[in-house]
Amino acid sequence: MQALKSNLTRTILSLLGVTVGIFAIIAVFTLVDSLEKNIKSSFSFLGTNVVTVNRFDFVGGPDYPWWKYFRRPYNTYTEYQFLRDKLRNAEGVAFSAGANSTVQAGSNAYRGTNITGVTFSYQDVYDVSLEAGRYFTEQEVNASRNVAMIGVKVANTLFPNADPLGKELKIKGSKFVVVGLFEEEGEGLLEISSKDEAVMIPYGSFTKLYYVGPNGIEPSIAVKGLDTDIGLVELENELIGLLRAKRGLKPTQEDNFSLNKSEFLMNTIGSIFDVISTAGWVIGGFSILVGGFGIANIMFVSVKERTSIIGIQKSLGAKNYFILFQFLFEAMFLSMIGGIAGIIIVFGMTFIPLGSLELVLSFKNLVLGLGISSVIGIASGIVPATLAARMDPVEAIRAV
Template structure:
């Protein structure tokens, strides 16, 4: 009850300080407000981007490994020209892995046939991303179909002239029509649309099926050299649920070295790329942004803390005789100390809540005005309130301690 009474009186004193000294208190709280706004905005933005990144990683598959010529994330100490001499992932590697790997849920050979023009009667689309994939593509990538179906085994094995297209392509070639069952022209050949990917929108990694056309690999290999370096061939492997990505990676490395007859002392001539490489690099970037937010916001909070301390020293000076009367009536030192300390915390909480309110308004403007969803979660709200309380304790302790040590007789005579 004493704690609640002190807290209530402290808020009353704090609001009284705001009312009587509006300009001085406003300027002092401005530092706290700006600091909390800066720090929480940075954290909210980073959390939002990290959430979008996780969505992208989930789409690619957290247990998916890409066997490619080039590594993600730089070359390290390995000379770049050695990467140039590496062979591309090829169909021999794919067939050998497919027959020997035990930890994989699915394994797929994939090539990107660059940007192509698609035509349907008088309609055409330029810059469509055309890819050719083996049958297990649906086991190595996460996607949904808004209409139609996936390839059958027979269509994949025979290289049937069929395709699956993205939502943007379907909308551009077949406005207000059903796409499945219609023939479009790609790579100089007619292919039948058997499915349409559900609309995804472009994610943080730039991965989206909206502008993609998917062909069976055995159809494409009759038209182009699917092992050519210009098409970026890769083998995609997704591990089974009961195995960790490290287990899958370890087996893949052993099998690839065996398939390519690499001697024990020689380096790998292939790269095993994982989505965790990308997320790890972005986490480092987010960490730097977090530090920058703490530094910028910290300076503002520091200035605000000095302002709150100044207000509290002035408040002690103005209420010295009241403190003397309270002490003469039996008030203990800790009561006086807690009274002013709570007042400092209350002032900082007001500044912090204003900062959080501005952040919340900014998230609403971003979400509804610019269609950019920024998440202000409970953790960031608690962080903002906690910082405000800590700054209140630090900036209010010495003024409160000074007030608690006043001599009651001298304090009564001070006015």
């Protein structure tokens, strides 16, 4: 501490390089982690361990054969029933279709509402968390009753300052009774509709209002796999076999359907952020390198200034490792101070409001920042410390 305080200006200037470097690396990692977490949560509606049967692939590429997918047949309710009865590696099978529309209640209206028609088994595949009310009964779904579950935004707009349960709303002129209120999800980073602005009704009721099928709304079949089926390999193989048999495809014909997993999209998002993280390492690495040179410079100067002290210590019986660790610890301590300063700045950034994006400094990034600081301190101080440890005590005492 005395050595650092005696040349405070030099110490601060040496610290800046490490501070900027650690700040750059940890700030990028914090931003990337927060963005990735927020974006992935925006796709939470895809569910986990869920395979959906669609005409198109979720993830495309430069050679995406969209013209081929357009000619594929739509999913049918009969296929859903067939899979529901035949699948053995599935926890649940659901059939759903959606459309955007305006819902009304008296003089109030909510535009751009995501209306989704679902089967009773929808809750077996996706998480349907309710703040109040209940889920549809099987009788209501089978009889295509006009009942609905609505999101918080829809409820607040249609029924301000009132309990929405038991109230009536209109969809395309048809009256629906509200039986459930979804839990609030909040704003997401991406412009993806959440359950806050959704209305869910039985599938039969949905088909009374909208045409589902070729040249109309495309329905989706969703299948939730078993936890024991790692990678959902068994489920995918079973789905392919059953769908090919149901659609009468010959062995030489290719599949006319796509099986999409939420993991495909998550992996694509993860690979994008891996590239951004690498860029963060490169940017911060140059700053860290400059900071390391600064610390090495100040340590060489410290060794030069304290040569006579080193000689006295060695003449009094100090071992080489004592001198080595003395300067090595000083370099590491200096680097750690700079790293902590950089982390504090990043932590201060997390309090800056960024709309729907919430920055969080994770414990992993905190440890990473301190670890990098320690390594830089050791790497920068090892050479000056080694030179100091190897000094001849007689020659060192004579140094002025």
